[in-house]
Amino acid sequence: MQPNQKHKLDRRVQRTVQSLRTALLELIKEKNYDDISIEEITERANVGRATFYLHFKDKEDLLLEEFTEIMDVRAQALSEIPFSEWLANSDDGSGENKPLRPLLLVFQHIHDHSELYYLPVQSANASKIVERIRKVTTEAIVKFVENKMQTDPIPLLFEVPIEFFAAFFSGALVSIVSWWIKEDMRHTPEEVTTMFRSLFFGGAQDTLGLQPGAK
Amino acid sequence: MQPNQKHKLDRRVQRTVQSLRTALLELIKEKNYDDISIEEITERANVGRATFYLHFKDKEDLLLEEFTEIMDVRAQALSEIPFSEWLANSDDGSGENKPLRPLLLVFQHIHDHSELYYLPVQSANASKIVERIRKVTTEAIVKFVENKMQTDPIPLLFEVPIEFFAAFFSGALVSIVSWWIKEDMRHTPEEVTTMFRSLFFGGAQDTLGLQPGAK
DNA sequence: ATATTATCAAACAGTGTCTGTAATATACTA
DNA sequence: TAGTATATTACAGACACTGTTTGATAATAT
Numbered sequence A, B: 001m002q003p004n005q006k007h008k009l010d011r012r013v014q015r016t017v018q019s020l021r022t023a024l025l026e027l028i029k030e031k032n033y034d035d036i037s038i039e040e041i042t043e044r045a046n047v048g049r050a051t052f053y054l055h056f057k058d059k060e061d062l063l064l065e066e067f068t069e070i071m072d073v074r075a076q077a078l079s080e081i082p083f084s085e086w087l088a089n090s091d092d093g094s095g096e097n098k099p100l101r102p103l104l105l106v107f108q109h110i111h112d113h114s115e116l117y118y119l120p121v122q123s124a125n126a127s128k129i130v131e132r133i134r135k136v137t138t139e140a141i142v143k144f145v146e147n148k149m150q151t152d153p154i155p156l157l158f159e160v161p162i163e164f165f166a167a168f169f170s171g172a173l174v175s176i177v178s179w180w181i182k183e184d185m186r187h188t189p190e191e192v193t194t195m196f197r198s199l200f201f202g203g204a205q206d207t208l209g210l211q212p213g214a215k
Numbered sequence C: 001a002t003a004t005t006a007t008c009a010a011a012c013a014g015t016g017t018c019t020g021t022a023a024t025a026t027a028c029t030a
Numbered sequence D: 001t002a003g004t005a006t007a008t009t010a011c012a013g014a015c016a017c018t019g020t021t022t023g024a025t026a027a028t029a030t
Helices: A011-030 A038-045 A049-055 A059-079 A083-087 A101-112 A114-122 A127-151 A162-182 A189-208 B011-030 B038-045 B049-055 B059-079 B083-087 B101-112 B114-122 B127-151 B162-182 B189-208
Strands: none
Touching: A011 A038, A011 A049, A011 A059, A038 A049, A038 A059, A059 A101, A059 A114, A059 A127, A083 A101, A083 A127, A101 A114, A101 A162, A101 A189, A114 A127, A114 A162, A127 A162, A127 B127, A162 A189, A162 B162, A162 B189, A189 B162, A189 B189, B011 B038, B011 B049, B011 B059, B038 B049, B038 B059, B059 B101, B059 B114, B059 B127, B083 B101, B083 B127, B101 B114, B101 B162, B101 B189, B114 B127, B114 B162, B127 B162, B162 B189
C-alpha cells in the first residue's frame, strides 16, 4: 500500500515546493519574467536544479501554482452563488444593463490580482497558462450546466452541445480578459462585465443593432 | 538605399527557406510534431543549424509559414464577400438557421486543411500559433468593422468598443475551432457554422432559451 | 570588380531528462 | 516510545538539444 496517497505531503516536498514558489515570486518582482532562468530559481531556493523537475514541468508550471491558489478561493465563492444569479437578466424594467454579479466577481478577481494575471498575457512563453485557465473555465461551465440541468431542467441547450457552449464562453472570456489587460485595464470591472454580459447573453444582433439582411 | 526591400529575395534565402519548409513537412508526416528537433530539420534540409535562426525564431515560426500561405488564399476569398452576407440573418421566414456563408467558408477551410490545423491544437508546444491565428482574426475583424462603418454607417457598435467586439469574436471562434478539432470534427462545417452563428448573433438567451430571472 | 549579405562551424549558457547514490521522511514493530 | 525497515526524495553529474553570438568564408547582386 502506498503510505501517502492524499494523506500528508512529505516534509521535504513541502519545503522544496515552498522554497521554489517564494523564490519565483521574489524574482518576478526584481526582473522580467521571461528573463528568469530555472537555474536562478533553484539557486535562490537552495534546491538542486534536477529537483525542480521532480515537481514542475517548467517555469510556467511553477507559476501556475500561484494561479491555482488564488483561483480556488474565487471558485469557492462562485460555487456558492445560486443559479438564478447566473442566468438572471436585467431586462426587468429596473433600468439598463446592470453587471451580472457572478461575472463581476470574476473580473474583479482578475483586477485584484492583475500583477499575476498580466504575466501570461505579456509574456511570450507563458501561453500554456492561458490555455490552462481556459480549460479550467470550460470544465467549470460544463459542470455548472450539468448541475443546472439536473436540479432544474428548464428548456435549455436545444441546439448546441454543452461542450460547444462552454468552449464558446470560455474562449470569449479569456480573450476579453487578455484584451482588457493589454489595454492596461482602462475599463472598470463593472464596465467589462456589462459589455460581456450584453454580447454573450444578447448576442451581436441585440448588442450592435445588426439587422437581418443589412446592406 | 537598401537593394532588396521587397524587390527580390536573395536566391540563397529562397533555397534555404524552401528546404527548411519541405523538410519540416516531410518530418511531420513521418513522426510526431513535438518529437521533431531543429537539428533534425536542418540536417534533412542540408542547412547549418545556426542558419535556421537567421530566418525563424523557432519550430513554430517555421510551421507558421505554412499557415500563412493557406490562410492568405482564404483571406482573399473572404475579402471579396460583400458586407450584406456577413451580417445577414436568416430569420427571414425562409426557414430555420441557415449557415452564414462567410463563416461557413472559414470552417470549411479549416476542415479542408485539418491535417495542418490539428497540429497546434494537439501539440503541447505550439500554442503560440493559436495565439497568432487569434491575433490575425482580431485584426481582420477590426479592419472589417472600420470599413463597414465608413462605407455604410448604420447603427452599429453603440455599447462596446470595436476591439472588445473583435476580441470576443476571435476568442470564441478560435476556442470553437479547437473544440471541434479535439472532437475529431464529428460535426460538419455546416453544423458548426449554424451553432456558432446562433450563439454569436443571437446570444445565449435566444439560443439556449434562458429566461430573465430563471430559477 | 566590388561591396553586400548569407552561410557556416564553433562555442556558450541554459533546458529538460536520466542516471546512480546519499539523505531522510514515513510506517511498522517491539 | 523508540528503533528499524522501507519507500521517497534530493542531489550531482552527464547527456542531447536549444537559442544566441562570433569571426571567417563563400555566394550573390549591382
